[in-house]
Amino acid sequence: MSSLKTDILKLLSNHEHISGQKLADELEVSRTAVWKAVQNLKSEGYIIESVQNKGYLLKEKTSHINHSALLNMVEYSRHFDVLHFKESIDSTQLLAKSLINRTDEQFIVVALEQTAGRGRFNRPWASPKNNGLYISIVLKPDISLSEIIRFNLFMSLAISEALDQSFNIESGIKWPNDIYINDKKVCGFLTEVLSEDHHVTSIICGIGINLFDNDYLKSLGTATSIENESGKGNINIEHFLSTFISKIDEYYELFLSSSFDIIKKDWIERSIIFGKTIRITEMTRTYYGKPVDITDDGFLVVIDEEGETHKVISADIEL
Known part of the structure; x- marks a missing residue:
């Protein structure tokens, strides 16, 4: 999956000035279409300089989750081809479940804000706008229902490794679905399934990661954010999203092909x-x-x- 915005970002990634006409010619669109796409990228937080007789220059990438970065993430995934993106929604998990029967493809749902996010045991999950990654991934494996417990172990290791590699932190896993940093929760995920005759037809895995600080997190005392643990300057959203989806792909493939024994040592070492x-x-x-x-x-x-x-x-x- 691609879009004009993501194509422009790729061409600007060398941090050199490129004229609007050159972008238009390269992408086979009008200069007006390029201008509109650049304005949309600026609204998503990208800092793009426009200099007369030189063209556009990408000076700084956005530090927040945005549609263009998410499209880029899906484009490089080995398992997901479709992204459903919402500015605000009650729950990515609910939307994901409503879309399952409309397609045979595996897909991702992401929202900038959830108004009714929830975790395990139906507990509320605070999801303020632009403060975290709120995502549901839909997978359609050919497995028995009993395999789902093992699935959670592979996913928790994937998420923990993605956070550590992206933000230079040391996270740990609280069995089976929580990720902690310095004894405070930074991520939780909820795995739900659709099944027939003890056979899984779909996995819906909803993941919430606290990226930025907010007043609610501070009031809890038991939760933290990536910003608090690593510093705001260390949050490179595009790098994080590409690492995140790469780890999900990697550990999903391991889950399908291997027993838990292959990751058991690593998992126990990360356990808190x-x-x-x-x-x-x-x-x-x-x-x-x-x-x-x-x-x-x-x-x-x-x-x-x-x-x-x-x-x-x-x-x-x-x-």
């Missing part, structure tokens, strides 16, 4: 729960214990205070 006593809340009980292992199927193995061993599949974990 091993060696600690945690509080486990399941549907009918709450107890304390220490994690000792993760099975190949993705079950968390915990030994409680009485010495009894539990295999945890779906629970709320608190440190």
Whole structure:
């Protein structure tokens, strides 16, 4: 997928002046179309200088999520060809589920703002405009329903590695769906499926990443942002998005072709729960214990205070 805006950005990426006429000729559009696209890019936060008799110069890329950067991200993905972009929406997850039966393709839904974002156990996920990446990815693998637990482990490692490589930080994973930095939550994701006869027809994985600080995050005391942990000057959105989708592609392919054992060592090294006593809340009980292992199927193995061993599949974990 491409657009005139992303094509112009590619041509301006060498940070040299290029005339409007040269851009128009190269892209086989009118100079007016080039001018309009440049104005749209400026509105998305790109700083583009226009000098008479020299042309356009890209001086600075945007630091916020925007349509052009997202289109560029999808263009380089090996698994996603379609992007559904919204300025504001109730939930990317809800829109993704409503679109599934309209296409056989795998696709992505992204919004700059969610008014009814939610996480695991139907908890609200604050999604203020231009403060984070709010994205739902729709995958259509040929797997059994029991594989979904393992899917979460591959995705959590993909996200954690993408954050570390993009922002020079050290993130950790709280089983199974949360990413932490310095003991504070920076990302959570929710995996839902459509299935028939214990066979998955679609995976809808909604991911929320806190990129920038806001008053709500500060009031929580238990959450953080990339801006707070790495500094605003270190947020290169285009680099982050390309790294993010590359890691999603890589670990999705590993998930389809390999057992959990191939990433188990890396996953446990990134985990923030091993060696600690945690509080486990399941549907009918709450107890304390220490994690000792993760099975190949993705079950968390915990030994409680009485010495009894539990295999945890779906629970709320608190440190």
